[in-house]
Amino acid sequence: MLMKEATARLSESELAHLGNGEVAYIRKIRSDEVSRCFPEAPDIDPNVDLWALFGADGTPILLTDNRSSTFYKAAEDELKTVSLH
Incomplete structure (x- = not known):
């Protein structure tokens, strides 16, 4: 039995707004x-x-010298966080 792969197609605009208002990322900044x-x-x-x-x-959203503050702000805004390296 052959299975077809489902392919989701998103426009650039849809991709740009994916996770908007729900997800935030944290990263160290120079x-x-x-x-x-x-x-x-x-x-x-x-x-x-x-x-x-x-x-x-x-x-x-936030710039700080305290990494923990980024998590507190994300939680306050009800955002799920991911870290970027």
Whole structure:
């Protein structure tokens, strides 16, 4: 018996919004990336470890020097989190 594989087809727009409002990702961010992702942030010492929380579509949500804060903010906003390396 042959089984056909089901293939889901998503448009670019649908793919871009997948997980929006439900999923967020956390990643370490370098100080030189801050102004691009968080333009309103002040200049930050390059020696400080920074963590950022982003929406599934890449929208910046939180910038902090405390990794735990990203998880607290995600939980507060009822977002499931994933970490990116």
